[in-house]
Amino acid sequence: MSKKLKVALIGGGQVAEKVHVAYYASRPELELVAVVDSQTERAKEFAERNGIARYYTDSEAMYQAEKPDLVSVCTPNKMHCEHVLQALHHGCHVMCEKPPAMTPDQAYQMWQASTQTQKVLAYDFHHRFADDARLLRGSVASGELGEVYVTNAKALRRCGVPGWGVFTDKTQQGGGPLIDIGIHMLDAAMFVLGFPQVYKVDAHMYQKIGTVKNNGQFGQWDPSRFTVEDALFATLEFTSGSILRLETSFALNIQPQSVMNVEFCGDRAGATLFPAHIYTDDGGQLLTLYQREKADDLRHHKSMEAFVERVLGNPANIADGEQGYIIQKLVDAIYQAAEQRKSIYL
Numbered sequence: 001m002s003k004k005l006k007v008a009l010i011g012g013g014q015v016a017e018k019v020h021v022a023y024y025a026s027r028p029e030l031e032l033v034a035v036v037d038s039q040t041e042r043a044k045e046f047a048e049r050n051g052i053a054r055y056y057t058d059s060e061a062m063y064q065a066e067k068p069d070l071v072s073v074c075t076p077n078k079m080h081c082e083h084v085l086q087a088l089h090h091g092c093h094v095m096c097e098k099p100p101a102m103t104p105d106q107a108y109q110m111w112q113a114s115t116q117t118q119k120v121l122a123y124d125f126h127h128r129f130a131d132d133a134r135l136l137r138g139s140v141a142s143g144e145l146g147e148v149y150v151t152n153a154k155a156l157r158r159c160g161v162p163g164w165g166v167f168t169d170k171t172q173q174g175g176g177p178l179i180d181i182g183i184h185m186l187d188a189a190m191f192v193l194g195f196p197q198v199y200k201v202d203a204h205m206y207q208k209i210g211t212v213k214n215n216g217q218f219g220q221w222d223p224s225r226f227t228v229e230d231a232l233f234a235t236l237e238f239t240s241g242s243i244l245r246l247e248t249s250f251a252l253n254i255q256p257q258s259v260m261n262v263e264f265c266g267d268r269a270g271a272t273l274f275p276a277h278i279y280t281d282d283g284g285q286l287l288t289l290y291q292r293e294k295a296d297d298l299r300h301h302k303s304m305e306a307f308v309e310r311v312l313g314n315p316a317n318i319a320d321g322e323q324g325y326i327i328q329k330l331v332d333a334i335y336q337a338a339e340q341r342k343s344i345y346l
Ligand SMILES: NC(=O)c1ccc[n+]([C@@H]2O[C@H](COP(=O)([O-])OP(=O)(O)OC[C@H]3O[C@@H](n4cnc5c(N)ncnc54)[C@H](O)[C@@H]3O)[C@@H](O)[C@H]2O)c1
Pocket: 010, 011, 012, 013, 014, 015, 016, 036, 037, 038, 039, 042, 074, 075, 076, 077, 079, 097, 098, 099, 124, 125, 126, 164, 165, 166, 180
């Protein structure tokens, strides 16, 4: 067997362990050689728990010593741009956790750097890798739904402010539920729709619960340091006149307690993303055209797989630098519309 490709992780937190380590360990062509974390104890314990030979607190030292071929960037959002550019400039292929970055300008630099270095840059927008999303993408592209003129995307939690990491700190994350979970359903919706051109964005955001309560189903947080929105509602208008509505929250008094889904309303048929379901009617009779029993829960695995296959030179669709830039621009426009309380035209 040819020499194994070396993999390093930047950021030894929960997503690195649950998703990235788990996937890389399943590939015989790869060898996980090092983890970098700015906190020594975290790096050390992460390496020990996961059988990784070496740990570092300084990423530059890691690159000099290990010379990895692939890198996963799993640090807080604020660090994504710096860590991705560093990895690309060291000649590595990169899988970066979502969101791509904090600003469109950073996401643009990351995209350009991957083009210039000719290295793979993939973002872990894993929901679009579910078979459900691919199937609906096919239905929209073939015209099965007709003109999809309303899309409703929801990433809602009733009582789910993250109690770990820096998810309530705007300076580290760039925002709250929109940039953390809403972005997933925004990406999945845009993927199914085929990335149509957005013309105008309107949005409202609220901070009503995170600054008052201090614990919930995802742990405890400090309300005096809660600096992100806890709920946000946006409408994106495409150049065609169709709209995409996005609702997202860490905390919002809703029923049921959480939703991660998208609904596509076409003039011939409608569809729900998870599990994929296509429906219409005929003379008043309600018809199901297609229904999966269960949503594909291997989507994270498939997102990682697409990245690795692309690195190995095999054909695979990834969430690439350009699409990461487009999604980051939309997130930015949504925050601008909400902050300035006016329509943002793209
Ligand atoms: N795709 C998904 O569904 C998904 C799920 C969870 C998290 N994420 C993303 O992954 C990223 C990390 O989230 P998490 O939940 O694992 O957070 P976490 O807090 O568990 O882990 C982050 C780790 O990065 C380390 N770190 C911070 N600054 C660093 C630096 N400068 N250099 C090296 N290490 C540094 C921290 O010490 C910590 O161990 C975030 O961007 C988040 O949005 C994506």
